[in-house]
Amino acid sequence: MVREVIRPGDRVVDATCGNGHDSEFLAAKVGPEGHVWSLDVQDAAVQATRMRLSTAGLAVQSTVVQADHASLATVVPAAWKGTVSAVLFNLGYLPGADRGIRTRPGSTIAALGDALDLLRQDGMVSVVVYPGHEGGADESHAVRGYVSALDPKQFGVWRYESMNGPPTVPWLAIIRRSRHHP
Numbered sequence: 001m002v003r004e005v006i007r008p009g010d011r012v013v014d015a016t017c018g019n020g021h022d023s024e025f026l027a028a029k030v031g032p033e034g035h036v037w038s039l040d041v042q043d044a045a046v047q048a049t050r051m052r053l054s055t056a057g058l059a060v061q062s063t064v065v066q067a068d069h070a071s072l073a074t075v076v077p078a079a080w081k082g083t084v085s086a087v088l089f090n091l092g093y094l095p096g097a098d099r100g101i102r103t104r105p106g107s108t109i110a111a112l113g114d115a116l117d118l119l120r121q122d123g124m125v126s127v128v129v130y131p132g133h134e135g136g137a138d139e140s141h142a143v144r145g146y147v148s149a150l151d152p153k154q155f156g157v158w159r160y161e162s163m164n165g166p167p168t169v170p171w172l173a174i175i176r177r178s179r180h181h182p
């Protein structure tokens, strides 16, 4: 779905860059005329993402910063407001690292608000949610409530989740800014 939205030259954001897999995908899609801003709270993730992008020859179209995505609006250039085609959130903790450093409901919801402000018409926020780890159920509940309360005239919301699996199964929310309500 994200692949369909992004065009070469676009501006995109990875709000939880971790080991840099999503940033690499985004940077390759936007190409050298585009740009990806990647954020993570922990230095190990920032270093891993920089290394991955540089090894893939994608450093020129990317900026990786150690920052809380709750401050997304001040980290990403002000001129990006209303111009971004995709913002990716892959919640939770960095695989293989300290599980205590994980996304939290308050900062995640703040960041989602900032991410929606960044979107251009038809732009997309993707959120992968993991209810199964410690604290994950609360975050899942918060994200579910947030996306349910969005104005349907401004945003389309799709949830992809198991209908009959256990409540710990990860799920995906896609939020798309309407073409008709900037």
Ligand code: SAM
Pocket: 015, 016, 017, 018, 019, 020, 021, 022, 023, 039, 040, 041, 042, 045, 067, 068, 069, 070, 090, 091, 092, 093, 094, 095, 101, 102, 103, 104, 107
């Ligand atoms: N997208 C990554 C990839 O492709 O490798 C995986 C992301 S990992 C599941 C979640 C990441 O969110 C961790 O690296 C963690 O440090 C980061 N994180 C936790 N709280 C954060 C916050 N408030 N702001 C930004 N990143 C945060």
